[in-house]
Amino acid sequence: MNWHEQGNMKAAMEELIRGQEQVTRLQSMLKDMLPPEYPSGPAADLLIEVLSSFSKALSLLDLGSSAEANPPSSNGGVRRKMQSPRRVSCRGRQHPNTCRTTFLKTIEDGFTWRKYGQKNIYGAKHPRSYYRCIHKHGQGCQATRQVQRTEQDDSTFAITYMGDHTCTDATTPRDQPTHHDITSGSNTAAANDRRATPPSSALGNPKQECEEEVISNHSPSTPSSSQLLKLPALSALEGSSPPMAQLMEAVSEQYCSLEMEFDPSEFKLEDMFELSHDGYNC
DNA sequence: GGAATTTGACCCAT
């Protein structure tokens, strides 16, 4: 690891530690606000999960740095290559500057897609499916997307969009799979897709999308951090008290400053290191 | 029979 990578690593750890402290403060505030008979609730549970995520991320980074310092020499010299040494998404050949990833409970997004490939990804539990817009030939639409189940949650799909729709489908606002409207849509590859269809649990519930979306920093239409990440349970508390709102904003920004295409299912230390090479660009 | 998916092969970036 060179000095530049070490610097990024250290900065990432510092950001995580700050975020952890702020969530702890938020937890304390929330505790004061809730009635004694209801010491916990969805918001409190969510904070516990957020704290857990921070802890895991910190321990991962810590392991990474110590492994770097003390490479394992045992195991008879036979050591499996680290998984996913390359960045697995946003590395497209056609749309290097317009990719964004969303995490949804359904692959429906309002557009009509044609599946053109599927690959088992090295080190990944689930295969990745490749779709292109059904209007590629008719209207020359260059939009494509990659769909892969996340490793933590089989019912959640990481959907990476590459290229913009130039077809007439794109003119209908309800069809735009943006972070502003990711709950709409009924006619998709999933609807037409007979075999590459996810389990019914995912399909029958178009309203089950996660509120989480990661948009690459270089995206021309990148929204503000607060727009990017608004936890539903916390949003409900907005306006409850100024310090709480400020803290929520700070925590939100903390997450977003660490964004860097952070797909929990695909997070690998080496990915982080490589991010420092190409400046977080896709 | 047409349309859509599957899957192995090929190409390309790293």
Added chain:
DNA sequence: ATGGGTCAAATTCC
């Protein structure tokens, strides 16, 4: 050399 992305023939479904 390796893994990811795309192509296209084969297969499946309606």
